[in-house]
Amino acid sequence: MKIDSIDPRVNRLELDAEHTYEDHVLQTEDHFQTYQVFHQKKRGDKHICVGIVHAPSDEMALVFAKEQYARRGETVNLWVVNTRHVLAMDYEDTDIFSTTTEKTYRDPAGYKVNDRIEAYKKAQIDV
């Protein structure tokens, strides 16, 4: 028994009604690498990471990235970077980012001029 679908594309495949996807065991070569896609909207803008594509090579990653992330809207350029080239922190090490001691002198809010800025802003609103 073949699958009888209202979709002619499915019927063309002549799939057995009993077909199961367990018939297909993934081989190593079925696994493509992932690439991070960076999208640039205008010349001079930063490229912004917008997601990933799976691809067998650098060039094919660029081919796929174009349709995944740049087929609508404005784009002037794309980068793809193989995910294995990204060196990342561990989430276990997030504590690296926490500040324990009082360091308000590093914070622009700590500058004395801030009082004058606030006063100026307030004056603008009052007008």
Place this chain on the structure above:
Amino acid sequence: MFDPKTTAALKKMLLVHADDHLILGHRNSEWTGLGPILEEDIAFSSIAQDKIGHALGLYSILHEHLGEADPDTVAFMRNEQEFFCAQLVEHPIGAYDFSLMRHFLFDHAAQFRFDAWSLSAYEPLAKLSRKIKGEIKYHVFHADSWVRQLATEGNEESKARMQSALNEVFPLALGLFESMESEALLTAAGITPSENELREKWLAHIDGLLTKWGLKLPDLRATQAILGGRQGYHTKYLQPLLEEMTEVFRVDPSAEW
């Protein structure tokens, strides 16, 4: 603008290439939802949609400048003998190697053709050709990347399948350059280069690429080009495609969409 005979030849030429793009676009859209991987499914479907857009551009010139019926009527209301697409584009999608090789050979031909047309003496055609240049550039980039990948970076099977697809598609692809009786009028008016000139440029270019990737273009002298499409002679595959493509439209041709 042109004399009546040249205008008739121009209409036929536009119809020929609109039909090529419509039928190939429809064929390639049959991969939607079935592509080998998600990313490729989206890319190939999008390319198929572009092809239908290019067909629409050509049918629109016929309608807006040359007095033919509107694009939907021309695309959906003709019978098989009134289509002038090359037999290459009507063949079923086959396996992905066949579809990719057809895409590669077709899009390189389309790129030479539209590049030449961007300088055509017929301004509406020149304008359309300039407008779709970027899309065709992507189609060629996509086709080249795939064929190169499978021929040089895949395995023995992928390489063998690219070569056998090439052997199968090449005689059909030569049919894209089937010359028409009225061609001399068009070249004399500066509307288009001759089919022979386009074919020679295309051959030299694809031969260079394929050789670099370790594939071999079949010997031209031993190859019989598959012709007839430009005169309305088609394979058994076109009629079922037309029936499927026009099924909804024909229920009520006057419906507003």
